[in-house]
Amino acid sequence: MVRVNGENCQADGKTVAEIVLENGYERERVAVELNEKIVSKCDYDSTVVRDGDCIEIVMFMGGG
Amino acid sequence: MQNSDKLVIGGHEFNSRFILGSGKYSLTLIESAVKYAGAEIITLSVRRANTKEHENILDFIPKGVTLLPNTSGARNAQEAVRIARLARELGCGDFVKIEIMRDTKYLLPDNAETVKATEILAKEGFLVMPYMYPDLNTARDLVNAGAVSVMPLASPIGSNKGLATKDFIQILIDEIDLPIIVDAGIGRPSQACEAMEMGAAAVMCNTALATAGDLPVMAEAFRQAVEAGRKAYLSGLGRVLMRGGSPSDTLTGFLHD
Numbered sequence: 001m002v003r004v005n006g007e008n009c010q011a012d013g014k015t016v017a018e019i020v021l022e023n024g025y026e027r028e029r030v031a032v033e034l035n036e037k038i039v040s041k042c043d044y045d046s047t048v049v050r051d052g053d054c055i056e057i058v059m060f061m062g063g064g
Numbered sequence: 065m066q067n068s069d070k071l072v073i074g075g076h077e078f079n080s081r082f083i084l085g086s087g088k089y090s091l092t093l094i095e096s097a098v099k100y101a102g103a104e105i106i107t108l109s110v111r112r113a114n115t116k117e118h119e120n121i122l123d124f125i126p127k128g129v130t131l132l133p134n135t136s137g138a139r140n141a142q143e144a145v146r147i148a149r150l151a152r153e154l155g156c157g158d159f160v161k162i163e164i165m166r167d168t169k170y171l172l173p174d175n176a177e178t179v180k181a182t183e184i185l186a187k188e189g190f191l192v193m194p195y196m197y198p199d200l201n202t203a204r205d206l207v208n209a210g211a212v213s214v215m216p217l218a219s220p221i222g223s224n225k226g227l228a229t230k231d232f233i234q235i236l237i238d239e240i241d242l243p244i245i246v247d248a249g250i251g252r253p254s255q256a257c258e259a260m261e262m263g264a265a266a267v268m269c270n271t272a273l274a275t276a277g278d279l280p281v282m283a284e285a286f287r288q289a290v291e292a293g294r295k296a297y298l299s300g301l302g303r304v305l306m307r308g309g310s311p312s313d314t315l316t317g318f319l320h321d
Contacts, residue, residue, distance in 0.1 A: 005112045005113065006112070023113070023115050024115050024118070025113050025115075026120075028155075029120055029122065029154075030113055030154070031110075031150045031151075031153035031154045032153075033146075033150065036146065038149055038150065038153050040153075041153075056112065056150075057112065057113045058110050058111060058112055058113060058150050058154075059110070059111065059113045059120065059154065060108040060109070060110060060111075060120075060121050060122060060131070060133065060151075060154060060156070061108065061109050061110075061111045061121055062085075062086040062087040062088065062089070062091070062094075062108065062109065062121055063085065063086060063087045063107055063108050063109025063133075063134050063136055063270075064085030064086070064087045064088075064107055064109075064134070064136075064221070064222075064248075064268075064270030064271065
């Protein structure tokens with residue numbers, strides 16, 4: 001199991017690029033953390049997630 | 065005046081002294097809010113992506129407007145640093161507004177943690193604009209930590225209560241060499257005007273517009289108020305008499321001769 005934005009997903013063995021795409025996000029419009037460390041966009045294709053990993057995918061929203 | 069009177073933050077020049085928030089109103093109103101406010105800087109937050117929302121706020125912000133991501137949601141320096149790094153990874157520049165709150169009732173900023181986060185992020189090359197409770201000692205610490213502006217609150221976030229901290233903001237304006245940008249709590253154009261008359265470098269508003277009856281018209285009212293206050297400050301306000309009055313017309317005296 002991998003935690004993606006707080007929810008458990010069967011994403012073991014997938015790359016960050018695949019997870020971003022499968023969730024319907026544009027990779028240019030998100031930032032990704034793997035276990036609280038930022039994954040650079042150029043590493044999305046080569047970074048594979050494993051059981052127990054925690055992914056956060058964030059984007060800009062309205063705020064003051 | 066427009067051309068020579070620039071707001072300079074971290075080496076970046078702006079003509080507008082009204083910073084716009086983008087929270088709590090429809091994305092479709094952002095373009096007209098920016099236009100009527102004359103805003104050149106807009107704040108954003110960084111949040112978990114949501115698969116249900118397919119609209120992206122960046123598509124609604126006119127080109128050329130500087131993005132100022134905030135660290136709202138952070139409860140300490142470490143969380144603020146984490147959010148700031150994510151914001152920069154989103155690829156829209158080096159500006160960040162530090163916002164650290166431990167308390168959810170009054171939403172008051174934690175000044176000590178704000179100084180810590182400012183120091184870390186300034187060293188990483190961020191242009192740090194810390195939101196803070198107006199305290200001179202903290203403001204000096206923020207200067208030493210490498211902040212590019214200081215953003216004291218007027219009253220609690222979202223309260224629209226105006227310049228409750230007026231005297232303490234004035235101290236910051238008088239003593240701190242960075243731009244003092246009044247942020248949070250400004251509810252009316254007259255309050256924004258007053259802050260500018262005091263010598264604030266800029267004013268930031270969100271809730272005042274988001275809760276107004278007609279957002280674009282209120283945005284324009286704020287723009288005019290900020291411009292009026294700035295002009296009044298630059299021209300030098302007339303003096304105040306502590307006692308008595310002073311005639312504004314020359315006494316002819318002939319009725320008494």
